[in-house]
Amino acid sequence: MQTNLRTKTIGIIAILLFFIYGIFGIPSGLSGTAIKNAILKRIHLGLDLKGGMHLVFQVEVNEAVGAQTDSDAGTIQSAFQQNGIVGATVTKPDANRPDFIQITGVPAAHTADVSSLLNSQFSSQYDVAPGPNNSWTLTMKPTVESDLKQRALDRSIDVIETRINSLGVTEPIVEPYQLGSYQILVELPGIDDLGRVENVIQSTARLSTHAVLGGPWPDQQTALQSLGGMVPPDAELAQSVPGASTDTSTGEWYELSKIPVWGGTDIRDAKADTDQQTNEPEVVFYLTNAAGDKFGQFTSANIGKQMAIVLDNRIYEVAVIKGEIHDTGNISGGNMSMQQAQDLSMLLRTGALPASLKPLQEETVGPSLGADSIHQGVVASIVGMLAVMIFMLIYYKGAGINADLALFLNLVILLGFMGYSHAVLTLPGIAGVILTIGMGVDSNVLIFERIREELRAGKAPAAAVDQGFAHAWTTILDTHVTTIVSAAILFIFGTGPVKGFAVTLTFGLLANLFTAVFVSRVIFDAHLSRKLRGEPISI
Numbered sequence: 001m002q003t004n005l006r007t008k009t010i011g012i013i014a015i016l017l018f019f020i021y022g023i024f025g026i027p028s029g030l031s032g033t034a035i036k037n038a039i040l041k042r043i044h045l046g047l048d049l050k051g052g053m054h055l056v057f058q059v060e061v062n063e064a065v066g067a068q069t070d071s072d073a074g075t076i077q078s079a080f081q082q083n084g085i086v087g088a089t090v091t092k093p094d095a096n097r098p099d100f101i102q103i104t105g106v107p108a109a110h111t112a113d114v115s116s117l118l119n120s121q122f123s124s125q126y127d128v129a130p131g132p133n134n135s136w137t138l139t140m141k142p143t144v145e146s147d148l149k150q151r152a153l154d155r156s157i158d159v160i161e162t163r164i165n166s167l168g169v170t171e172p173i174v175e176p177y178q179l180g181s182y183q184i185l186v187e188l189p190g191i192d193d194l195g196r197v198e199n200v201i202q203s204t205a206r207l208s209t210h211a212v213l214g215g216p217w218p219d220q221q222t223a224l225q226s227l228g229g230m231v232p233p234d235a236e237l238a239q240s241v242p243g244a245s246t247d248t249s250t251g252e253w254y255e256l257s258k259i260p261v262w263g264g265t266d267i268r269d270a271k272a273d274t275d276q277q278t279n280e281p282e283v284v285f286y287l288t289n290a291a292g293d294k295f296g297q298f299t300s301a302n303i304g305k306q307m308a309i310v311l312d313n314r315i316y317e318v319a320v321i322k323g324e325i326h327d328t329g330n331i332s333g334g335n336m337s338m339q340q341a342q343d344l345s346m347l348l349r350t351g352a353l354p355a356s357l358k359p360l361q362e363e364t365v366g367p368s369l370g371a372d373s374i375h376q377g378v379v380a381s382i383v384g385m386l387a388v389m390i391f392m393l394i395y396y397k398g399a400g401i402n403a404d405l406a407l408f409l410n411l412v413i414l415l416g417f418m419g420y421s422h423a424v425l426t427l428p429g430i431a432g433v434i435l436t437i438g439m440g441v442d443s444n445v446l447i448f449e450r451i452r453e454e455l456r457a458g459k460a461p462a463a464a465v466d467q468g469f470a471h472a473w474t475t476i477l478d479t480h481v482t483t484i485v486s487a488a489i490l491f492i493f494g495t496g497p498v499k500g501f502a503v504t505l506t507f508g509l510l511a512n513l514f515t516a517v518f519v520s521r522v523i524f525d526a527h528l529s530r531k532l533r534g535e536p537i538s539i
Contacts, residue, residue, distance in 0.1 A: 008522045051190060055186040059156050087106070156354060160174050160353075173186065198359075209261045211308075241315065374430075388437060397539060409519055414508045428501035429501055432504030446476060451539060461531070461537045469521050487502040
């Protein structure tokens, strides 16, 4: 009996030391500041405690649908050219219908060829319908469109996470917001440069190369007049960044081929550098092998003509093709600083957003407000814990010491859990800690009242303790499991602060199962081992 008790006691002390290390690690000193820094290094504070930015973005998923139909329209046009179908035009006539493609001007001799081509290659993604005068319409199927929108949301979350991590923001939260709305919640604790981070998040960073069909013109109105008042369906107008390719201060307008030679997904790597001739910052990018081969074919076939490098619908470079170019290019001009060049290269490396982001909410939490919340939360926890401990000592006498020790160990295990898992402590998380204190007391009350009942029934103290723990265990397990299930639902469907509450509550409940049932029983056994058989216990 004594050997078993000693083993359990050593095990409890080892667990206590293990979780104390989880809270503090190895402090750099014993001063208050050193201890505080050691704790904050292990337990990270959430947005509401540390300060930072809370953002909600709307993903413009229709842009992703439009990009896919643009690509498919280009594929159809290329297939027509390869099959000698001359005169057919592939357009998207309705700007409000990104899922819609129209084909007109098909020669009567190629009607069967076009029908076969569309049904064999595109019927799995589009509803293909013939129309009058040898025309066809392709409408994206609802299931395909829904899947495309969901993938745009998932890809946007991945890109945002990668960008934020590259900026060194600790413990960010990036997750879907309001199920089915294609919105993203972003919480950034402790950031210093709000404007820069917001620009990095929102930049789509879509880089592409286009053939220049016309221009430059000084303004958009002049460009439209030169084109007869309407932009051709296979072209688009774009403005250059001031100073990118000319000496103008406002930027010039060009007519570009709507279908790019290569797009942002074709970039393999990018880095910030300095132009050897002008000594100005630039971004050097490298294409994938497939895109490099395609770029080489385009440049070799268009020597002497112009091409434009476009970033987020703005022209950064307009250059005359002097020779074959394969997998390397550069972006400069526009009065770009080295910091902007580094940010742009990072954006290109992490990949383009599949659709632009529209900010819906923007809230800034100051660190002073967070410090006040920490102070009030800590005071509430200490006052609540002291009140509970004093009550247990008064009401349960000597057994109250048992409950207070278990309660203290429960708090140490909870904080140690958070330290090892690098969980984020939020203001609702502090509420979860306080609730855990109440749950811990509740378990001890169940056990102690059951022991009292057994003692009133005339059983010996040792037997009463044994029966008290045995009968209370089922009730304690039921209450803890049901609460953990509720916490799990909060974690799955809740946002950042609610998840913080669910995490601390779950950790606390698991710790309480251990302390209330195992640790408290060991303390009772140690106390009974020092008493004579039948000697009463203080409870």
